[in-house]
Structure formats: structure tokens, C-alpha cells
Amino acid sequence: MTTSSRTVTNLDGLAERLRGEIGADAVVTDEAARRTYECDGLTHYRAVPALVVLPGDATQVRAVVRACREHGVPWVARGAGTGLSGGALPAADGVLIVTSRMRRIVEIDLANGRAVLEPGVVNLAVSQAVGGAGWFYAPDPSSQVVCSIGGNVAENSGGAHCVKYGFTVHHVTGLEICTSDGELIWVGGGHAAEAPGYDLVGAFVGSEGTLGIATKVAVRLLRQPESVLTLLAAFRTVSDAGAATSAIIAAGLTPAAIEIMDALAIQAAERAVACDYPAGAGAVLIVELDGPAVEVAQEETTVRRLCEGSGAFEVRMAANAAERAEIWKGRKSAFAAVGRISPSYIVQDGVIPRTALADVLTQIDALAAAAGIRVANVFHAGDGNLHPLVLYDDAAPGQYEAAQRVSGQILDLCVARGGSITGEHGVGVDKAAKLPRMFSEDDLDTMQLLRCAFDPHGLANPGKVFPTPRLCGEPPRPRASGDDLLRAQASVGIEAW
Amino acid sequence: MVDKVLAPSSAAEVAEALRAAAADGRAVQVRGAGTKSHWGGTSSTVDTVIETRRLRGVTAHEPGDLVATVGAGTPLHDVAGVLGLAGQRLALEAGSPTATVGGVLAAAEAGPLRLRYGTGRDLLIGVEFVRPDGVIAHSGGRVVKNVAGYDLGKLLCGSYGTLGVITSATFRLHPLPAERAWVSCPVSSVTELPDLVGRAMAPAVHPSAVEVNLTSASGTQGTLSVLVEGSAVGVPVRAEAAKQALGDRAAVGPEPRWWGQYPFLFDAIALKLAVAVGRLGTVLDALFAAAGPDVTVRGSAGTGVLHVALPGGTAPAEMEGVLRAVRAAIGGIRYGSCVVLAAPETVREAIDIWGPVPGLDLMRRVKDRFDPQHRMAAGRFVGGI
Numbered sequence: 001m002t003t004s005s006r007t008v009t010n011l012d013g014l015a016e017r018l019r020g021e022i023g024a025d026a027v028v029t030d031e032a033a034r035r036t037y038e039c040d041g042l043t044h045y046r047a048v049p050a051l052v053v054l055p056g057d058a059t060q061v062r063a064v065v066r067a068c069r070e071h072g073v074p075w076v077a078r079g080a081g082t083g084l085s086g087g088a089l090p091a092a093d094g095v096l097i098v099t100s101r102m103r104r105i106v107e108i109d110l111a112n113g114r115a116v117l118e119p120g121v122v123n124l125a126v127s128q129a130v131g132g133a134g135w136f137y138a139p140d141p142s143s144q145v146v147c148s149i150g151g152n153v154a155e156n157s158g159g160a161h162c163v164k165y166g167f168t169v170h171h172v173t174g175l176e177i178c179t180s181d182g183e184l185i186w187v188g189g190g191h192a193a194e195a196p197g198y199d200l201v202g203a204f205v206g207s208e209g210t211l212g213i214a215t216k217v218a219v220r221l222l223r224q225p226e227s228v229l230t231l232l233a234a235f236r237t238v239s240d241a242g243a244a245t246s247a248i249i250a251a252g253l254t255p256a257a258i259e260i261m262d263a264l265a266i267q268a269a270e271r272a273v274a275c276d277y278p279a280g281a282g283a284v285l286i287v288e289l290d291g292p293a294v295e296v297a298q299e300e301t302t303v304r305r306l307c308e309g310s311g312a313f314e315v316r317m318a319a320n321a322a323e324r325a326e327i328w329k330g331r332k333s334a335f336a337a338v339g340r341i342s343p344s345y346i347v348q349d350g351v352i353p354r355t356a357l358a359d360v361l362t363q364i365d366a367l368a369a370a371a372g373i374r375v376a377n378v379f380h381a382g383d384g385n386l387h388p389l390v391l392y393d394d395a396a397p398g399q400y401e402a403a404q405r406v407s408g409q410i411l412d413l414c415v416a417r418g419g420s421i422t423g424e425h426g427v428g429v430d431k432a433a434k435l436p437r438m439f440s441e442d443d444l445d446t447m448q449l450l451r452c453a454f455d456p457h458g459l460a461n462p463g464k465v466f467p468t469p470r471l472c473g474e475p476p477r478p479r480a481s482g483d484d485l486l487r488a489q490a491s492v493g494i495e496a497w
Numbered sequence: 498m499v500d501k502v503l504a505p506s507s508a509a510e511v512a513e514a515l516r517a518a519a520a521d522g523r524a525v526q527v528r529g530a531g532t533k534s535h536w537g538g539t540s541s542t543v544d545t546v547i548e549t550r551r552l553r554g555v556t557a558h559e560p561g562d563l564v565a566t567v568g569a570g571t572p573l574h575d576v577a578g579v580l581g582l583a584g585q586r587l588a589l590e591a592g593s594p595t596a597t598v599g600g601v602l603a604a605a606e607a608g609p610l611r612l613r614y615g616t617g618r619d620l621l622i623g624v625e626f627v628r629p630d631g632v633i634a635h636s637g638g639r640v641v642k643n644v645a646g647y648d649l650g651k652l653l654c655g656s657y658g659t660l661g662v663i664t665s666a667t668f669r670l671h672p673l674p675a676e677r678a679w680v681s682c683p684v685s686s687v688t689e690l691p692d693l694v695g696r697a698m699a700p701a702v703h704p705s706a707v708e709v710n711l712t713s714a715s716g717t718q719g720t721l722s723v724l725v726e727g728s729a730v731g732v733p734v735r736a737e738a739a740k741q742a743l744g745d746r747a748a749v750g751p752e753p754r755w756w757g758q759y760p761f762l763f764d765a766i767a768l769k770l771a772v773a774v775g776r777l778g779t780v781l782d783a784l785f786a787a788a789g790p791d792v793t794v795r796g797s798a799g800t801g802v803l804h805v806a807l808p809g810g811t812a813p814a815e816m817e818g819v820l821r822a823v824r825a826a827i828g829g830i831r832y833g834s835c836v837v838l839a840a841p842e843t844v845r846e847a848i849d850i851w852g853p854v855p856g857l858d859l860m861r862r863v864k865d866r867f868d869p870q871h872r873m874a875a876g877r878f879v880g881g882i
Contacts, residue, residue, distance in 0.1 A: 202651025
């Protein structure tokens with residue numbers, strides 16, 4: 001956390017240079033103003049960035065990144081700051097590049113089903129821009145009213161509907177990226193489906209800001225489905241709801257969303273938004289069907305039958321947007337709603353094979369009971385993505401530690417069942433130490449080869465994703481040598497509390 | 498000169514083979530069924546060939562999770578057989594019937610279903626591969642939703658064996674549809690293609706594939722065929738909707754004979770076009786104008802990815818003219834590409850088979866990190882990688 005005098009000198013010169021290059025109003029040096037960027041959605045980790053810049057376009061991003069490269073200063077990209085793994089946690093001796101001024105929808109090309117966006121464009125704004133014409137942008141993370149497309153690219157964001165539609169990586173067809181050398185490079189097919197060469201778009205999406213910063217994003221747009229229908233089924237127990245999910249999948253259906261909330265999550269949602277779910281429900285299952293009207297009508301009958309067969313005591317249906325919003329209200333508010341039943345909570349994100357659902361939930365219950373804390377469960381049942389909300393009271397001694405322990409044990413459980421430590425929130429700074437649970441030293445070394453190709457000096461979001469700093473060594477082709485990486489990673493200045 | 502052909506039966510044996518090759522500085526080429534050995538540039542030297550045929554079989558299949566793990570040397574056809582028993586499928590097809598999973602991934606092959614399900618990179622959720630230095634590495638996993646670590650599987654898809662040897666792949670699966678139907682209509686002019694595709698994509702149709710088969714021999718005549726998949730009740734209704742959308746001359750019929758097959762035979766010049774759908778008319782117009790009377794175009798009009806067969810005897814200078822005209826009509830790297838998959842040696846050496854490649858310098862840096870001695874399929878890939 002110590003900031004060397006050399007770094008300070010570097011940064012002083014850097015701020016002055018950037019004022020000249022991108023304008024004084026785009027360079028923030030004031031301490032109080034910088035502090036407003038000290039964390040993202042994962043507020044346990046904080047670090048005040050040495051400098052904050054607000055570039056207005058790709059060329060200004062390039063100017064910033066080039067200056068950082070020449071001054072040997074690390075940098076972190078930040079979109080809306082809604083990330084839940086600390087991926088946008090600033091480097092204390094580095095520059096934070098905030099994309100909030102890059103909000104132009106550059107192009108909407110419905111003839112080719114594409115939009116080209118600046119990274120600061122808000123996710124929902126894309127579907128809003130094309131909705132009137134009957135199109136939409138599929139990835140819809142819960143934070144979609146505020147989160148940015150650039151952040152979605154970094155995190156490979158999913159959402160409730162990715163069980164059918166896939167993640168951000170399935171919908172990005174081209175990127176303009178600024179590498180840590182300060183080059184603006186176009187990769188991918190853009191308006192076409194593919195491009196010759198390595199799939200650099202696929203490699204970049206989900207790299208959590210460690211390979212560079214996206215300055216333009218080409219996305220695939222889809223036609224709105226002819227029919228959308230949402231069902232809410234109430235069950236006595238979570239395992240009944242899980243059995244219904246398995247039955248739906250086994251019947252060959254691919255719903256647009258399959259979500260489960262347990263009793264505690266329902267209780268929280270009722271208190272927060274009065275969602276009026278069926279009384280006495282130990283779990284609710286939300287199933288959204290979309291597609292051609294004739295298929296959706298068929299599937300509705302099947303889903304109803306399967307839910308009732310698995311013990312649903314009430315099934316509600318929403319056939320229009322208003323009714324649908326009513327059903328989703330409880331689910332979408334669930335994370336925040338938990339604040340109504342607990343002073344603090346940890347949002348966990350883990351994945352298990354869908355078939356292990358009932359088993360793992362029982363084990364989570366046991367872990368929570370043993371630790372004397374409560375866990376509310378909200379999850380994307382269709383793809384086995386769990387979001388246990390581990391509740392605790394900061395004021396009660398030892399509770400935070402207990403919650404942390406349970407939260408970690410849940411991830412261990414996911415890994416033990418052949419799952420993942422993160423389905424959509426990312427590794428960031430929060431889970432970097434857990435990555436070796438899933439990958440061997442060799443696996444991580446191999447991933448580092450990609451990192452070194454894009455960012456040989458380790459200036460892009462250092463200290464994230466990977467557990468230990470790794471050197472790139474001599475680039476196979478002669479480039480400026482760098483001991484920058486060591487310095488950068490030794491001085492990220494992460495403050496955990 | 499190839500003086501060693503190995504057929505390892507495990508990732509560990511592949512690793513051993515690659516370590517030995519690395520120690521002796523030997524150049525390596527990977528081979529599955531060999532259906533695409535003639536694709537891409539000519540490898541400058543190959544000393545060792547590693548065949549994947551013994552890395553065979555569906556090693557894990559969990560129907561309830563819709564996930565399967567498959568050895569790289571497994572023919573795609575075998576995978577379909579195993580999964581079909583559980584009413585499931587890997588929604589990945591190849592125009593070369595005997596192709597293996599590893600080969601299909603490495604050459605980025607995909608069939609008609611790419612419109613709905615994407616390509617190998619979209620279906621692959623985990624990969625095991627061996628680096629050129631003989632280190633076994635993994636990325637992804639066995640669950641559909643997973644953002645832990647870099648997704649190296651995507652990098653390997655379409656890499657033509659230049660970064661390492663894929664030994665095993667884990668895929669997300671889809672349920673087999675209960676019913677399928679094809680609706681076809683004649684295409685009298687390529688300029689109507691974008692409009693026809695747009696109509697076929699109507700939400701009430703929601704096609705799984707929109708394919709086209711065109712030939713210039715009969716004055717650019719051809720067929721657009723739409724595949725509708727779903728329930729026994731839904732498919733007839735949607736096929737009728739497709740008929741309505743495509744106009745008077747559309748009809749429901751059996752699977753077209755050319756469906757999912759490449760238009761080229763072994764000795765033809767084979768191109769792959771990936772163009773913005775809205776420009777299909779312009780680009781094909783340019784192709785037919787430049788390429789003369791004996792050209793067949795086939796593939797996914799819905800995604801703008803088409804394969805083209807030109808006579809094997811086309812002269813290098815003539816090919817150069819065709820490529821120049823088509824690439825100009827495409828209108829730049831953000832609107833598509835025209836790649837020569839296969840051509841006689843004399844033609845390949847005279848032309849730029851890949852055309853402009855977005856991000857080539859970055860690709861070179863990736864190659865340099867993974868294979869600093871450039872021993873894996875050297876020269877076969879973009880920019881001579």
C-alpha cells in the first residue's frame with residue numbers, strides 16, 4: 001500500500017500531460033472526487049485511485065493508455081461500477097479509466113441485425129433503442145438498468161435469460177480494443193458472423209479488463225419473440241421446485257428463464273416489494289417461455305402439468321407485460337430485498353451441475369445451520385447457477401467471519417461437484433485466491449500466455465483474476481523490456497476490510 | 498519431411514509426443530480424419546504428424562445436465578449416435594461427413610444449425626489440450642455457465658492446430674426436436690436474398706436454419722430453404738407461416754439433397770464467405786460477375802456464412818480477380834471476409850488466401866507466446882502463422 005516517490009512523480013507528470021491531451025475537465029485529481037470511485041458493487045474492497053480520467057471517445061482512451069504505458073503506471077477500466085467481484089477495484093497508484101462519457105450508440109444496423117456501441121452505453125438502452133422496431137439485445141444482467149456494455153464485455157455478463165440465449169460472448173461479434181501498448185485494434189467479424197484468424201473476441205470477452213479496454217462493441221440484435229409467457233409455480237419445498245425444473249428440462253423444453261427462490265428469499269422480497277407470491281410457499285419457480293405463439297402455448301400446458309406433478313400447489317400465469325413485471329418484481333429485487341431481513345449479507349455466485357441441485361441445497365442448509373447463520377437462496381435453476389445470500393449481523397461478534405466461512409464453503413461444494421466458483425459475477429479480486437481450486441498451475445500458466453500476448457507489462461487491471469503475479473518474461477519478439485509488471489503488481493494497493 | 502506419424506491414445510501420450518518433438522525442434526501437424534488437411538496455407542515443414550483417432554469416444558454424458566465430454570478424435574457422427582439415444586444432440590454439424598470433433602473445432606466448421614445455436618466456440622464449455630511444449634492445459638469446465646479464468650477454448654476454435662493439440666472437449670447439448678420441416682422457395686436473383694432471409698426470420702417462423710443453394714450455370718438460379726424445428730403441433734403451423742412469409746412459390750418439402758453439404762469436391766477451389774447479411778446480394782453479384790459460369794454457392798444465408806466452389810482449373814490470375822472483386826464488394830473487415838479454404842498449390846501460392854485479417858498483429862503475439870518456435874502447423878494459418 002505504500003506509494004513510492006517515483007510513482008508519485010510519474011503520476012504528477014501524467015496528470016498534467018493528460019489535461020493537455022484529453023482536457024482538464026476529464027482528469028480528476030481532487031481526493032474527495034477520486035474517493036467516490038474507491039469500490040465497485042463489492043464494497044468490501046476499497047482503494048482510492050491515484051488519478052481518475054473520463055475520456056470522451058476511443059482516441060482519448062488511447063491517449064490515456066499510451067501515457068500510462070510511457071509512465072509505467074497501471075490502469076483499471078470501470079463502467080458503471082456494478083460488478084460484484086471487485087473487478088473494477090482501482091489500483092491505488094494507478095489510473096482509473098471511467099467510460100461514463102462514452103455513451104453513444106454509434107450505429108444501429110437492423111438490416112444486418114447489429115448495433116455498434118461505445119462501452120459506456122447502458123445495457124438496457126440497447127433494447128430500448130431497437131424495441132420499437134421489434135428487436136432486442138439478449139443479455140440482461142439484473143443490473144441492466146445501470147450496468148454498461150463495456151462492463152458486460154469484461155465480465156461476460158449473463159442474466160436470467162442466458163439459459164436459452166447465452167452470455168455476452170455469444171452476442172458480441174466485434175470489438176475495437178485498446179491494448180496496453182496504446183494501440184486501437186479492431187477484432188472480430190462485426191457486421192459479419194465471423195472473421196479469419198484466432199477468435200480474439202472470444203478470448204477478450206470475460207477477461208475482466210486484464211487484456212485491454214473495449215472502446216467499441218458490435219453486438220448481435222435479435223427479433224423479439226412472437227409470444228412471451230411467464231409462469232409462477234409455488235411449492236412446499238425447494239427440492240420439489242428443483243424436481244419440477246429437472247422434469248421440464250427432461251421433457252426437452254428450453255425455457256427462456258427458470259428461476260427459483262426459497263422461503264427466506266421470498267420472505268425478504270415480500271417485505272421489500274410486496275410481491276404477493278402464494279402464501280405458504282417454501283419455494284417459487286418462475287418459468288418464462290418465449291418463441292412462436294403455437295409452441296409457447298404447447299409448452300405452457302407441459303410446464304403446468306410438470307409443476308403440478310412435482311407438487312406445485314398454485315400456478316399463476318402472466319400473459320402480458322404488466323403481469324409479467326409483477327411476477328418478476330420479487331425475483332429482480334431479491335438481492336437488495338435481503339437487506340430487509342438482515343443488516344448485512346454476502347452475495348455468492350457459484351455453479352453446480354443442474355442434477356446436483358437438491359443435494360447441494362441440502363448441504364448448504366447444513367453448513368448454515370452448523371455456523372448458526374441464515375442463507376437465502378435465489379438461483380438460475382436452469383443452468384445450476386446459485387446465488388446464495390449469506391446473512392449476518394456486523395454488530396454481532398464473529399458473524400462476519402462465520403458468514404465468510406460459509407460463503408467459502410459453498411464455493412468449495414460447487415467445485416467438489418464439478419461446478420464453478422463463478423457463473424457470472426467474475427473472479428475479480430474477490431475470488432482470485434480460489435481460482436487454483438478449479439485450475440492447475442499449468443492451466444493458470446497457460447492462461448498467462450494469453451495475458452502476456454495482450455499485456456506484456458501487466459498494466460491492465462493488475463492483481464485481478466489470477467492468484468499470484470506472474471512475469472511474462474522476454475517477449476518472443478523484441479519489445480521494450482519491462483520490470484513494470486513486478487512493480488505494478490506489488491503496488492496495486494488492495495485494501496480489504 | 499514427415500518421418501513420424503503417431504497416434505497417441507491419451508492426453509498424457511500426446512504430451513509425451515509433443516515434449517519429444519519440442520526437444521528435437523521438430524515441426525508438428527495435427528490430424529483428425531484428414532478431411533481438411535488441404536485447407537489453409539501450406540505448412541512449410543512437417544516432421545511429426547499426430548493423429549487423434551485413438552482419442553475416441555463420448556467419455557461422459559449427463560443427460561440431465563445436457564452436457565457431454567468427447568475425445569477429440571471422435572467422429573461427429575458417432576457423437577450424434579450416442580446422444581441421440583438420450584433424445585439429445587450436439588448442435589454442431591460439418592460438411593465433411595467423417596470429420597472429428599477436434600478437426601471441426603480447429604477448422605471452425607459449422608453447418609445449417611449455426612443460425613440458431615452458433616458454432617463450436619458457442620457450444621464448447623470446456624477443453625483439454627496440449628501445448629506445443631507438451632504441457633497439458635484446461636480451461637472452462639463441465640457446467641454451462643462459468644466465467645472462471647480465461648476461455649482458451651474459444652482461442653483454439655478456428656486455430657488450425659497452430660496453438661496446440663485439442664485432446665478432449667466438453668459441450669453443452671440441446672434436446673432433439675420432436676418434429677422438423679423444410680420450406681423452400683426459388684431464388685431468381687441474388688439481390689432478393691437479404692429480403693428473403695429477413696422474411697424467413699419472422700418471429701412466427703423462428704427457423705433453426707436458413708440455407709441457400711445457388712449456381713451460376715443456369716443464370717444464377719437457386720433455392721432458399723428454411724428449417725423449422727419444434728413440437729409436432731407447432732412445426733406445421735410455423736412451416737405454414739414460413740410459406741406465407743416467403744411468398745407464392747414457397748412449398749413445404751423434404752430435406753433438400755444438398756442440405757448441410759459443401760458445394761465443393763476434393764479438387765475444387767473452395768471459398769468461405771462470411772458477409773453481412775444485408776450485403777449478400779452485392780457480394781454474390783460481384784462473385785458471379787467475376788467468376789464465370791461454373792460456380793456453386795451454398796450455406797447459411799441466415800448468418801451470411803457461405804461456401805463457394807469454383808472449378809479446380811481456375812487460373813491464378815483469374816482467382817486473383819475474383820478475390821479482388823468479392824473483397825471489394827464486402828466493403829472492409831467490419832463487413833466480412835472471403836477466405837480460400839482449398840486450392841491447388843499453384844493457385845494458393847499466387848494469391849492471398851486469407852485476405853485482410855482484423856487484429857493480425859495481436860494474433861502473431863498470441864502465436865509467439867504459445868508456440869515461440871513456430872513448430873505447430875507453421876505457415877498454415879493467417880499471416881503465415
